[in-house]
Amino acid sequence: MNDYAHIGRSVQRREGRAKLTGAALFTDDFKIEGLLHGATVRSRVPRGRITGIHFEEGFPWDEFVIVTARDIPGKNVVAHLIQDQPCLADGVINHPEEAIMLLAHPDPQRVQDARERVRVDVEPLPPVLSIDESLRCDPVIWGEDNIFKTIHITKGDPDGAEAQGHLRMDATYLTGAQEHVYIEPNAIIAEATAEGVLVRGSMQCPYYVHHALHEMFQLPLEKVRVAQVETGGGFGGKEDFPSMLACHAALLSWKAGGRPVKIAYDREEDMACTTKRHPSRTRIRSAFATDGTLLALDVELLLDGGAYTTLSPVVLSRAAIHASGPYRCPNLRVQARALATNTPPHGAFRGFGAPQSLFAIERHMDEAARRLGLDPAELRRKNLLRTGDVMATGQIMRDEVDLIALMDRALTEIRYAEKRDSYPTLNASDDPVKRGVGFSVFMHGGGFTGSAETMLNSVAALEGTEDGRVRVLAASTEMGQGANTVFTQVAAEALQAPVDLIMVVPPDTSLVPNSGPTVASRTTQVVGKLVLDAGLAMRKTLLDAGLLLDGDVAGAIRTYVARHGALRTESRYQKPDFMEWDDTTYRGDAYATYSWACYAVDLRVDLVTYETQVADFVAVQEVGRALNPTLAAGQIEGGVAQGIGWGLNEEVIWRGGSMANHQMSNYLIATAVDLPRIRVFFEERPFAYGPGGAKGLGELPMDGPAPAILNAVQHALQIAPRQVPMTPEVLMDLVEGA
Amino acid sequence: MSISKILLKLTVNGIARQIYVHPMARLLDVIREDFGLTGTKEGCGEGECGACSVILDGMLVNACLVPAVQAQGSTLRTVESLAGVDLSPLQEAFLHHGGAQCGFCTPGMLVAGTHLLETNAVQDEAGAREGLAGNLCRCTGYVKIVDALLATREGRP
């Protein structure tokens, strides 16, 4: 049942028309007078000291704008959580793609050519290229011990409980890096003088970029302006990296006396130099009772953070909190560390640490089921969280969700019981193609962790215009996920107005308040609520002014603005009253709510080619209310596709700390033929603190596919794969080594 | 070391155009920079992603791989030609089904999809997937793009 006029309806994408006709302008599409094209000279060694920079003789260097660390007017830093990453290397090199020098020229070919004519002499130092080397402090490359952040979560008595287990297991799970491959590579245009800095480009978080520019130039906040333009996908890959690119482009412009400078990466540079998903290693020791009851989990989680801190501490936090999965586990220890290595910094990628730890626990549960002689569904039935249970950080599970029913719905859709029985018989034949069915159950916390939403203190505003329309002002960016449309629906709902009255203003720090970054599945759940409340406040203002009696919202706004000169309402984040979090002890309500899901897979493994083909995919999830069912399903389908890729094919090959296969031709993302029709189902249980009952859902679909696939492979081949991507080579080694 | 440019004459979206181009210029750059038709995108520059798909003399090509001089005397169609006053049926279907998210692959998808429909190359879902295999999308998982193509083919919304 839907009592709403706009919420819960598949309103068409607001900027859809422009995107379909080719009229939508992305960063590289702007025609700008006097534009210079920027390029980056990089290190080629993972670690070392710069001993000299040489410019090829006879080359007309005076045609070029040249920037090194010395030209930075303020601080040589790309500011994120802490300030350990330089904008340009100054003497020391910590990864093989580190930027050392910037060049600009009116001709894009010339600048690429010039970059090959700069030689940087580096005295190499021994690098740290793996989690193990980093742990051994061999050598120390960051801080005192190579550790960016450590997190401990303890509950009950894990050691005591482990000793009592009927089944005790100890297994280690590995996940690889993953490249975002948004189809639009990173691009930024900057104009910078002491009078002011203007940066426009492809990005998720205008205020992150704003902060970084402010810190690097040491200019007053109001002299920095950052505007997002149409962004061709982000997935976390345009969360922190654009800050670096913006600093680079702005430095070139600064040196060029304010001429506009564009840096648009080509695909190879984008893949090699920008952030990727953190590789991980998770060791789980567990204890189960004879009947399958989970007694204890002891999880040691390690993330490879790359050369600088960037977002690793918060990625680690989400990974740690999700490490025990959706299970009731009375005795738990999580020890999580993010470590430094001499690779480009790893960063945000849809899921933000949760896919890594959920992969480990969801594989572990299937392995435990096999050892206990239970069906994986039976094992979960015994241990899945129920409302009122206590979660890892002591949080009481408030969500009224029936996880067993959710799981059963997915299992019914995929015809699990029947396939679970029949496939082993079929697989006993000589046919080299084996069949398997498997699933995963998981959750994803919506919004920032713990008290971070409170600290962010987000604000969104609505403004009425002279001609009776409503402008939505928020820093949340549209990058394909549907923020424009969802904000429009929510504002229209609050005002009881037609959607055509609502315009979402493209984020520009000179126009919009800081509603926080566009990350963490928070745009709909958190910022959407602010938009809703600002809309309700505007409606109240109009009613209090004696307007709106005839229901004509546009007319009421016109009258109000004519009378008072302006109409603006704001809403500021307020945490749900029940939420308590202690960042020092890691106890309390880690998230206001979670989205919950069960994903089920039916697949074929070819034992000749060792290729795995997903034949059917069912995604059942509880996301509060889906504000726009078409857009919501699109998010799930796209996330599942990325999750399947991470599970099977998307392998980053590292050589000397750099991505060796940094081309689309050898880092393979799924095409339409590689994927089945992803079947999406929503359970809707409105969340009291979300707009129209909505919860975050953007990252959830990344968490489930990889473990579900490997669980199905366990069923098909009776082996225990523990590593993604499970490429044909990895699988062959496992099968032939067995 | 000035290299003499070549006069290129072709019909672009129904209009006769001529322009001097560098002998090594890519068709993609001529489309985007010289003709200002920035609907055609560059996602990889190596023939992998299909974001630069255009129709050249009735053939679907990746404009990043085609030397501009090869378009001499040709008829070229880009995404900008698909809509008249109204959106084309395929564009309408994309809007209705949610086939565009970030929109960066979308022009290429639409051009490829239009070509598939015009050549009657799609009979069913498997055919639609096969036909779109040269166009990468990172946002959608392809379901809604395939649905839009099939719906258009069958003349339903």
Ligand code: FES
């Ligand atoms: S840009 Fe031409 S195929 Fe990718």
Ligand code: FES
């Ligand atoms: S819609 Fe974003 S790449 Fe296809």
